[in-house]
Structures are given as structure tokens and as C-alpha cells.
Amino acid sequence: MQETSRGRLGQWVLAVACATTGTWVHADWVIGQVAPLTGAGAVQSKAYAQGMRLYFNQVNRTGGVHGERVRLVSLDDRSSPQDTVKQTQRLLQESKPIALAGYFGNRNLLALLDSKVLDQAQISLVGFHSTNARVLKAQQLFSTRAVLPQEIEKITKHLATLGLTRLAIVYDERDDQEGKALEAQVTEIAAASGAKLIHSRMLKAGKAAQEAVIDSLQKAQPGVQAIIVVASSPVTAAFVEIYRAEGGAAQIYATSGADIEQLATRLHVDVMRGVSIAQVVPNPYRSNNRLNKEFRDVVSKQPDSDAIPVSYPMMEGYVNAKVLVDAMRRTQPLTSEKLADSLRNLNAVDLGGYWVSFRPDSQSGSKFVDLSIVNAQGRVTQ
Numbered sequence: 001m002q003e004t005s006r007g008r009l010g011q012w013v014l015a016v017a018c019a020t021t022g023t024w025v026h027a028d029w030v031i032g033q034v035a036p037l038t039g040a041g042a043v044q045s046k047a048y049a050q051g052m053r054l055y056f057n058q059v060n061r062t063g064g065v066h067g068e069r070v071r072l073v074s075l076d077d078r079s080s081p082q083d084t085v086k087q088t089q090r091l092l093q094e095s096k097p098i099a100l101a102g103y104f105g106n107r108n109l110l111a112l113l114d115s116k117v118l119d120q121a122q123i124s125l126v127g128f129h130s131t132n133a134r135v136l137k138a139q140q141l142f143s144t145r146a147v148l149p150q151e152i153e154k155i156t157k158h159l160a161t162l163g164l165t166r167l168a169i170v171y172d173e174r175d176d177q178e179g180k181a182l183e184a185q186v187t188e189i190a191a192a193s194g195a196k197l198i199h200s201r202m203l204k205a206g207k208a209a210q211e212a213v214i215d216s217l218q219k220a221q222p223g224v225q226a227i228i229v230v231a232s233s234p235v236t237a238a239f240v241e242i243y244r245a246e247g248g249a250a251q252i253y254a255t256s257g258a259d260i261e262q263l264a265t266r267l268h269v270d271v272m273r274g275v276s277i278a279q280v281v282p283n284p285y286r287s288n289n290r291l292n293k294e295f296r297d298v299v300s301k302q303p304d305s306d307a308i309p310v311s312y313p314m315m316e317g318y319v320n321a322k323v324l325v326d327a328m329r330r331t332q333p334l335t336s337e338k339l340a341d342s343l344r345n346l347n348a349v350d351l352g353g354y355w356v357s358f359r360p361d362s363q364s365g366s367k368f369v370d371l372s373i374v375n376a377q378g379r380v381t382q
Helices: 015-021 042-061 081-095 106-115 117-121 133-137 148-161 176-192 207-219 233-245 260-266 290-300 312-329 336-344
Strands: 029-035 070-076 099-104 125-129 166-172 196-203 226-230 251-254 276-279 370-374
Touching: 029 042, 029 081, 029 312, 042 070, 042 099, 042 290, 042 312, 070 081, 081 099, 081 106, 081 117, 099 106, 099 312, 106 117, 106 133, 125 312, 148 176, 148 226, 148 251, 148 276, 148 370, 166 176, 166 207, 176 196, 196 207, 207 233, 226 233, 233 251, 233 260, 260 276, 260 370, 290 312, 312 336
Parallel strands: 029 070, 029 099, 099 125, 166 196, 166 226, 226 251, 251 276
Antiparallel strands: 276 370
């Protein structure tokens, strides 16, 4: 059997060790995650992992997939692209996953693609955070969330209903080509909603760099009415805090790369009040459709359920796990190569009011986008 084949024999690697006792023991179906489990990005990636485990544990209680348990193995890349590649190689060698899931970061995913590790292993990566166009078009990667243009479209259409048409965009560090592509994309989407992008700046690390961006926003003519922030939670939080401290009064709308729970925890309610964030999964605090209710019911059955920090990233991980398990159940025999075929043919799957579809020409599975906002009491509402 070749190293790239992950059929049933590849999963039952513990059998030999137990042969002498007469006990047949085998490994589980492993889903592998490499993500920032330490550092600034750890809150989101850990919550995402917890959401996946919630669903996998629920599946295991009812017999697993094809009679076998599903288990998540997570390794820390410390947000380093080099470590993303190294840890993925380690994971493939040591744990023999049937699929990968829950990766974070444009540079991290680009490094993984450039390494050809996924090609060599013939394995799919299902569920990730990236706004890079090349990442989103990669044949081995399947996105179970809406893509950035759909988030921008939702934001600009909402702003148009409020009469806010003079827009600015600020975004975290990326190369010049990617930055220009993002600006062109937002310009086109805004124009379709009757709005105009009048200012664009990259957010670099450090208070002085942030203040320079904010100064340029304040001086922009005509005045900016709303600012769209495309950045991680730490970068977004720093920008919002400094912008408000400098007297910035424009409406602030962030994309889903910013975790609203993190922002609401880090920033004072007076700073966060009115900040809106695009969300790519249903509200985890409500039970207004089948998916929400299922998620809330699963959380409530956990030990110390009141202490579980429910969040949008956790809900997203839960959704991603449901997509993975659905595709795994459709695959017989279950190998990483055949699983990719099942994913590409996953069409109009209803997860409980949240639909996922993949096509040969599109591996972005969802178009769901909603807007959440922090109210005067510091609570997240929609």
C-alpha cells in the first residue's frame, strides 16, 4: 500500500500491537488541524477546534462514521507559515488523517500550497480562514464559509440602506499585489450598491503606524462615512481603540476575520458600541432555526455547560465538522482520495437552515452572511 492511500488498513495501525492478546484494536478516523494554538490567534483557532470536537463527540455517541470514531488531532503552528508546513508533515506522518481542517492565515495557507504537501498526500483541507484568491481556488481546499466578496457585498448593501455611501477600507499587512486586488474588489462591489470607495490604507503593526492611517482617514475629503476593516481580531481591536480615542466618528464594519467576542472582551463598551461585524455562520446565542437549536442543545449537554465560552468561531467549527462528517458518510470505502471526490459532489446539503454546496468550478460552499452589532450594554445582537 502506498503512503498516500488512507483506507481502512491505514487506519487500523494499532492492530499489530494487540495481535498477541487476541484483542482487535484500531485507530479512529483522524481529522488533522494545524493552527495557532498559542499567541494572538489562539482564541479563534481553539474555539474552532472545540466546535469541531463538540460535533465529532456527538457523532461518536451514535456510532461514529462507518462504525468508527472520529477524532480531532490539533498541532500548534504559532502563526508561522514555516511551522504550518512542518507540523502538517508531522501530522500526516504520525496520525494518518483522513482529512485536514481548521487552518488559519493567508501566508500559512500559501506556504502549505507552495510546499506541495497536500498534492503529495492526496488529502483535502476542509474549512479554513483566508482571503487570498489563490488559496480559495486551490483544488485541495474546501471552504465551508462565505468568501470575502460576499461579506463585503452584505456590508455595502446594508450601508446603502442607511445612506452611507462614502466608504474607506483598512486592511492588515499583505503584499502590494494582494492589497491592490482587494481594493479593486471592494471598489467594484461598493459601486454595485451605489457607494464609492474614497480611501484605502494598509494597517501595519505599531501604534504610530495605526495613528498615521487614522490621521489620513480623518483628513480624507469628502469625509468618510463608514470604514470597512479587513483584519484579524488583534489588529481590528487596536485600530478601533485608537480610532475612537482620536475622535473618529465614522461607522465601523469589520469582516469575519475579527472575532466579535474577543473585541467585546478587550475593548470598553463605549468603544465597541455600534461596531458591526459580518458573520458567516448563524448566531450561536439563539435557537431560531434547526442548526442553532442543535448546537445549543449539544452545548447544554456538556459537563459544566455554563462555563463553555460559546462563540461564532465555535459555531463555525461545529458547522465545518458537520460538512466533513456528511461527506465521510457518503464515501465508501473511506479514503482521503475518495473523500475529495465526495466533497466536490456535495450539493445543496441542508445543515439545519445553513446550506452547503460544492461544484467542480467552485469550492466555496456557503453564501451565508449576517451582520452582528454590539449594543449599548456591550452585548452582541443581530
